[in-house]
Amino acid sequence: xxxxxxxxxxxxxxxxxxxxxxxxxxxxxxxSGSEALKYLDKEKFELAVLDxxxxxxxxxxxxKEIEKKYPDMKFIYLTGHGSEDDYQKGVADSVYYLIKPVNxxxxxxxxxxxxx
Amino acid sequence: MSIVQYFFKPAxxxxxxxxxxxxxxxFNFRKIWKMTVIITAAVALIPLVSITAIDYNVTQKAxxxxxxxxxxxxxxxxxxxIDFFLAKHKSVLDFLINDNTFEEINNSERLVDxxxxxxxxxxxxxxxxxxxxxxxxIAYAGDYKLEGKDYSDQAWxxxxxxxxxxxxxxxxxxxxxxxxxxxxxxxxxTYRDKFYMLRATIDSEDFNTLLSGIDLTRNGDIFVINHDxxxxxxxxxxxxxxxxxxxxxxxxxxxxxxxxxxxxxxxxNIIGYAxxxxxxxxxxxxxxxxxxMGAWYSTRSILILxxxxxxxxxxxxxxxxxxxxxxxxxxxxxxxxxxxxxxxxDNKMATIGRLAAGVAHxxxxxxxxxxxxxxxxxxxxTYQNKYQKDEKLISLVDSVIASVQRCGNITHRLLNxxxxxxxxxxxxxxxxxxxxxxxxxxxEAEYRSIKIIVSIPDNLPDMICDRxxxxxxxxxxxxxxxxxxxxxxxLTIEAKEKNSNFCTITxxxxxxxxxxxxxxxxxxxxxxxxxxxxxxxLGLSITYGLVSxxxxxxxxxxxxxxxxxxxxxxxxxxxxxxxxxxx
Numbered sequence: 001x002x003x004x005x006x007x008x009x010x011x012x013x014x015x016x017x018x019x020x021x022x023x024x025x026x027x028x029x030x031x032s033g034s035e036a037l038k039y040l041d042k043e044k045f046e047l048a049v050l051d052x053x054x055x056x057x058x059x060x061x062x063x064k065e066i067e068k069k070y071p072d073m074k075f076i077y078l079t080g081h082g083s084e085d086d087y088q089k090g091v092a093d094s095v096y097y098l099i100k101p102v103n104x105x106x107x108x109x110x111x112x113x114x115x116x
Numbered sequence: 117m118s119i120v121q122y123f124f125k126p127a128x129x130x131x132x133x134x135x136x137x138x139x140x141x142x143f144n145f146r147k148i149w150k151m152t153v154i155i156t157a158a159v160a161l162i163p164l165v166s167i168t169a170i171d172y173n174v175t176q177k178a179x180x181x182x183x184x185x186x187x188x189x190x191x192x193x194x195x196x197x198i199d200f201f202l203a204k205h206k207s208v209l210d211f212l213i214n215d216n217t218f219e220e221i222n223n224s225e226r227l228v229d230x231x232x233x234x235x236x237x238x239x240x241x242x243x244x245x246x247x248x249x250x251x252x253x254i255a256y257a258g259d260y261k262l263e264g265k266d267y268s269d270q271a272w273x274x275x276x277x278x279x280x281x282x283x284x285x286x287x288x289x290x291x292x293x294x295x296x297x298x299x300x301x302x303x304x305x306t307y308r309d310k311f312y313m314l315r316a317t318i319d320s321e322d323f324n325t326l327l328s329g330i331d332l333t334r335n336g337d338i339f340v341i342n343h344d345x346x347x348x349x350x351x352x353x354x355x356x357x358x359x360x361x362x363x364x365x366x367x368x369x370x371x372x373x374x375x376x377x378x379x380x381x382x383x384x385n386i387i388g389y390a391x392x393x394x395x396x397x398x399x400x401x402x403x404x405x406x407x408x409m410g411a412w413y414s415t416r417s418i419l420i421l422x423x424x425x426x427x428x429x430x431x432x433x434x435x436x437x438x439x440x441x442x443x444x445x446x447x448x449x450x451x452x453x454x455x456x457x458x459x460x461x462d463n464k465m466a467t468i469g470r471l472a473a474g475v476a477h478x479x480x481x482x483x484x485x486x487x488x489x490x491x492x493x494x495x496x497x498t499y500q501n502k503y504q505k506d507e508k509l510i511s512l513v514d515s516v517i518a519s520v521q522r523c524g525n526i527t528h529r530l531l532n533x534x535x536x537x538x539x540x541x542x543x544x545x546x547x548x549x550x551x552x553x554x555x556x557x558x559x560e561a562e563y564r565s566i567k568i569i570v571s572i573p574d575n576l577p578d579m580i581c582d583r584x585x586x587x588x589x590x591x592x593x594x595x596x597x598x599x600x601x602x603x604x605x606x607l608t609i610e611a612k613e614k615n616s617n618f619c620t621i622t623x624x625x626x627x628x629x630x631x632x633x634x635x636x637x638x639x640x641x642x643x644x645x646x647x648x649x650x651x652x653x654l655g656l657s658i659t660y661g662l663v664s665x666x667x668x669x670x671x672x673x674x675x676x677x678x679x680x681x682x683x684x685x686x687x688x689x690x691x692x693x694x695x696x697x698x699x
Contacts, residue, residue, distance in 0.1 A: 009481060015488040022495040080480030099531065100484035101524045104491055 007051040033057025052079040128446035191388035213302035227257035247313040335404035469534035476527035564603040581690040600627025624681035630674040666690040
């Protein structure tokens with residue numbers, strides 16, 4: 001399972017990546033959309049977990065960018081913010097829309113489900 | 117509301133003072149109603165009444181003067197007839213004087229002839245005599261031996277001497293039959309400065325016939341009196357011949373006059389009279405005014421009846437219309453206030469929602485950091501075996517994670533609740549919804565020892581509805597139940613399928629209950645028994661509005677001291693069309 005985590009809160013996303021690695025999940029993290037796109041130039045990921053509210057490039061926009069390159073990639077939104085509109089868009093894209101804080105085991109379960 | 121109640125006890129009368137509730141009326145409806153009724157009634161009735169009054173007076177005056185005129189005409193005609201009658205007799209005597217010399221006429225035998233001729237030609241002549249200038253009757257023809265009778269000291273003789281003609285009053289005389297005398301003075305050529313008098317007695321029967329021929333109304337009377345008020349001809353109602361009349365003797369006038377006289381019995385009489393020239397006679401026509409005005413009186417009652425009818429109809433229409441309009445204004449104003457309040461309330465809820473959502477979002481991020489850091493610590497302990505045995509450390513970290521989890525639950529619930537304050541039609545599980553609503557009240561229920569029983573079957577279908585509105589409906593009912601219970605009680609929420617389209621959700625409490633008199637008013641907007649505690653009287657009214665908007669209905673049963681039960685019946689698929697708000 002190769003996963004890309006994108007969140008503007010570096011402290012959060014780095015900790016999450018470390019915890020996932022304890023559980024044998026290889027996770028790369030980026031603290032902005034542009035950084036994420038750089039990683040994506042180099043390598044391919046199966047799943048991206050995106051924050052919705054980020055400076056410059058938000059999660060929903062980022063998802064569209066990534067999909068241009070890798071149409072098969074799967075996504076999960078994970079956000080503390082998130083308006084009703086964002087939520088509805090997530091639901092419309094049939095993407096899981098999770099609200100922080102999440103239990104790491106629940107997150108892993110959902111990742112697995114998405115990748116199936 | 118029956119029509120009688122609608123018009124005689126309109127709703128706005130029951131809320132006279134604008135500030136007895138939080139509901140502020142724009143207008144004082146009672147005052148508007150009163151002003152409108154008074155002004156409209158005045159504008160409509162004053163011209164009607166004044167025109168009727170003017171018409172009444174004008175018509176009455178016209179009819180009165182018409183009556184007067186008629187009486188005057190009739191008196192005038194009769195006077196002419198009498199004049200003619202007397203002139204005729206006078207002319208006959210004049211003719212006799214001119215036709216006969218004194219010597220010829222001063223002969224009783226000749227007079228007997230003349231009398232016979234007169235009697236055959238003119239009715240009424242009774243006797244005839246010649247009186248010399250000394251007042252001695254020197255010749256006579258008639259039933260009495262009156263020759264030699266001296267009249268010199270009698271008033272009539274002196275008057276006749278002076279005026280050349282004399283017509284006496286009516287008297288009974290020897291025959292005891294009413295008659296009068298005409299005397300005409302003639303010159304006596306043989307004796308210079310001497311004259312004689314031709315005197316004729318005339319039965320007044322003819323005279324009477326003349327008067328009785330006049331057409332009279334039922335209470336009318338026509339007769340002749342002399343200047344002293346003594347009746348000269350038969351009357352119907354004013355005494356016998358030669359009796360004193362009870363009416364006043366009218367003032368002298370050359371022309372025919374009419375006057376009104378109110379007699380001792382307070383009856384109004386119209387009197388037409390005419391002085392007959394060269395005589396002592398006054399012709400009197402007396403008519404009962406009431407009788408003459410009879411036609412007017414019936415017209416008058418129709419007029420008054422019509423006026424009364426018009427006033428009643430006008431007032432009725434004004435009252436009904438004003439009541440209808442003001443009541444509609446009142447209802448519209450109430451709706452407006454209600455709508456304003458709804459808007460305010462919705463805004464407030466939306467603001468609270470946004471605020472809550474903002475707070476929850478802000479807290480979520482640091483919470484997530486705490487969660488992951490604590491998680492990492494735990495991971496490090498568990499995965500690296502270093503502190504694996506240290507149960508105290510693990511339990512500390514676990515409690516941090518558990519607290520974060522609790523905080524997370526709260527912010528999630530807040531977000532969930534706030535999200536649904538915005539309008540969205542979705543599929544809602546009723547059990548979840550009720551749990552959400554009760555979630556906020558769990559702690560309070562605990563503090564107040566309120567036992568909450570929720571009994572909702574798992575197989576109850578989801579409802580297609582606006583979740584936010586449903587939340588509001590049940591939050592209101594549950595809040596009310598909590599208020600009614602105070603502390604120590606039970607709140608029960610049950611749901612069951614009513615039929616394939618509807619389900620009924622019952623919220624019952626063991627609180628103080630509602631008085632029967634209040635029960636029918638609780639859904640009325642601005643009806644509150646807690647205005648002193650800040651109640652707006654809108655909670656249940658809004659609930660009612662939301663339920664009926666969704667196509668459902670709400671029923672209530674209550675018993676004072678035992679509790680209250682609200683039964684909300686809702687369709688599985690709510691009526692989601694925008695409808696105008698109902699009060």
